Amino acid sequence: MTRGKTTEQSQPRGWVSFVGSGPGDPGLLTVRAVELLKRADVVVTELPDHAELVRVVRGATEGGPELVDGGFGEDGQPLTHAARAKVVVKQAKRGLRVVRLMSGDPFLYASGPEEAQACVKAGLAFEIVPGVSSVNAVPAYAGIPLTTKDNREVAVVTCGDKVDWTQYSDARTLVLLSAVGQIGEVSKALVAAGRSPETPVAMTRVGTTTEQATVTSTLAGIAADARAARMAPPAVTVVGDVVGMRDALSWFETKPLFGWRVLVPRTKEQAASLSERLRGYGAVPDEVPTISVEPPRNPQQMDKAVRGLVEGSYEWIAFTSVNAVKAVREKFEEYGLDARAFSGLKIAAVGDKTAQAIADWGLRADLVPSGEQSAAGLLEDWPEYDELLDPINRVFLPRADIATENLVAGLIDLGWECDDVTAYRTVRAAPPPPETREAIKTGKFDAVVFTSSSTVRNLVGIAGKPHPSTVIAVIGPATAKTAEEHGLRVDVLSPTPDIEVLVDALADFGAARRIAMVEAGQPVTKPSDRKPSSRRRAKAE
Template identity: 60%
Template sequence: MKTARGGAATTRRDAVTGHVSFVGAGPGDPGLLTVRAVQLLAAADVVVLDAGSRDLVARFCRDDVEVLDAGPGEDGQPLARAARARLLTRAAKSGGRVVRLLDGDPGVFTPLVEEIAACRKAGIGFDVVPGVSAVTAVPAYAGVPMTTTGTTSVHVVHPGGRTVDWSRHCGADTTVTLIGTCADLVAAAEGLLAAGRAAGTPVAVTAHGTRTTQRTTTTILSALAEVAASADDSEPTMAVVGDVVSLREQASWYETKALFGWRVLVPRTKQQAGSVTTRLAEHGATAEVVPTISVEPPRTPQQMDKAVKGLVTGRYEWIGFTSVNAVRAVREKFTEYGLDARAFSGLKVAAVGGVTADALREWGIEPDLVPEGEQSATGLLASWPPYDEVLDPINRVFLPRADIATDTLVAGLQEDGWEVDDVTAYRTVRAAPPAAPIRDAIKTGAFDAVVFTSSSTVRNLVGIAGKPHPSTVVACIGPATAKTAEEHGLRVDVLAAEPKAELLVDALAAYGVEQRELAEENGEEVLRPSQRRHSSRRRAR
């Protein structure tokens, strides 16, 4: 990704003028982007954005996209709207597809009008892709409906330091949505009270709306100025004024998620962490991926080359996959030789568990054997039929595995009469230590939980970053991983019902619900584990 600040695109494309798409970036939650917005970001050559949208570029754009920052200039001050418009038109004149990301919906409190005028003047074609506006999204995430049967109107006010006739917003049947800084909310509270709005009118104040850091405070209009003055003014805040706020207790759904606001450490490679991070987000948590291993080819490829050739020539009766990485390694070797899934014809295929089986199915291969019980090397061995010289024409098994794999499966298959070619398909190398702030967060308990998906993730995390703080909830995918965690002095709080990453996250969410209910039953404040980290240290079992 190439980044420039306040200047024109640095690479020339076509000689023709490009096209600009004004795209709504939504209020903060990436899941609220429209399908069209995602498509345009994926195809963009240049993205012009404000500071808050950079994470969308990393998530949805190509690696070679050029990013132009329309936020603060070199002096740290926000660029004037005219300067932003010039930045946009210069980028479009260099050719290519330009996406202008605008917070929320492009047509609501954005510089869209000025920038469209600049495109018109420069002869640049454009289109507008609506987005989800914070005006409706933030109250919805706060559990505050905008209307009820008794509501006659909804007023949206963005004071922005301007003089407002607050008497127009004083009707008891009017919902008023206020957008702005904390200072704007203080002025709005004073203006509404002076104009005659009832002092006891319910108010909901939301900061960081639609993000996992969202915080909503309910109060009344007479206390709004005090609440706003003490709030975090690092970004725009929203307040909803009206009787609709009284419905929040029934309608709240986002801030009551099982893991809402939790910061969860995921020691896994980025390629494998997708399902875990997605599931954590569904439960309201923020995941931080810390790679603990790097998967690399074997030092000498000859053994794999020989095994793959033997697979094609009918040397094996079975091939057993004990990880997704093994599937990936064999698939890459097939691509190197110009082979495809048809080479597995006549060969029996075993997978250690559901995730590995899914990786095979993505390749077009339906495994013949997946253990129904424990999904591990032990479980796979228990399900594997012994060699039968009458039924099995060939007695040899191909096991492509990691260089540090245990010998349990190999020894068991040999005892059952099979000849096993135990082949190193890939190496697992310990990753470099994470950045100092992450290491400090791990050791000091800033993470609420850590999810371990294998024994190696336990060993490697401890090796490169140290042991998680005793207040951090430890969740393990299976008994073997839990045993390794305990051997390293960690107390295991959560164990998945089945060794699947998604079920591990679900088990963590269930634990979060249990802890919340326990605190409520005892009349205690509901705190995240990181908020309780100054309590007495836990002892390992």
């Protein structure tokens, strides 16, 4: 009997975490929510967007949790609270770590209490991780405070229920849920209860996301204005004088690139910092790789150079890209070497990003251009060879197969001998999916950010030219020249060849464009919203 008891007790026990996902913005997840999603074996979702949310949180890690749809059944119909509870209990009984991902907060206008009770009946342990509720998050993203020093009372009303509107005749702020379809009736009922027809009203759909849209009106006009704006669920409606503060406090929808779909012709790995900065300005980056980095066809030259580095044959190694750092590091790992092999060797980096890649390896760049971060800038600061001070006159230059010869020629002019070694090859990537190519050609993208001449050539080669309505932003004069040679008109030129500065320049362009529309009394639109028939891309004359 003892043996039988032990077997029973050793059965794996599941654990359920009811996690609030907030109203839509992944940045509103709590630290605990992110931690649990990263460790989960199973995630029971509630909304179609939850699968992407899990991917964003976990990054590009392979495997990932099993995703189970907790929102709809196999027949495509929404699951009842009881049916959802059965799904959660079934998964937890497998002895796995289950995250039940719920929109908003699990215990606020959600089925969390019913599902947690089902866990209690099944003898399953659980925890509740609160989430940011749309009740306060959506108005905040619309620039509408729910309380002020003069008005401290707020009432939240679900309009799907039978509501006695006479109890809301006073001046307190109302937050209405599920009001889109019946806002006309609700408005009439509030006016009949004693509210002024001129009471300000704001309706915000898909709040906290880059698709957010807000209509401001009055109780007398909101029904017609919401219809004209084609407002649809999910939406949160605020009634009260606090709506008037939106003109001054709107911060999200007024971001310079709000809702712009921006094409980034780089891999997700390469575009991480660029895309993050675009998101900060309200844009939606879409990474499309145009090049693929591959090892050199003949690795012998690289092998010989690395052996020479270890044996002390070089005075300098010059890295002209992050990919060059990666290629040398991979070769070191192949040979079982580490950063100690660089002892006594001077290291040059073409710019701050490359210097950071070197630092991530545990090394420090001895030379980074003080001015322009380019091969020309590197040459400006590179010392001449001095046979009295420099025991060795050789430079190891691991580069791409398509790199220019300017750096090599400049080093030779300074008295150095240069081993110009192909460390990696850049080849054109496969074409993007048909829907992406169609979006590029038909102007569905609001802007495209080119970070090199090769990204221009390769994007046009694999996907065609961007539509005339698309704003073209480039990192420097050489890239601008290549864009113009391909029939593209450059709208934004970065003042310095830096990715972050380039994004800032695009944001400045977007901000100026927005201000011009507001001052002209025009509705603020995105480049993809406009009819571009009058715009033409032309080669610079």
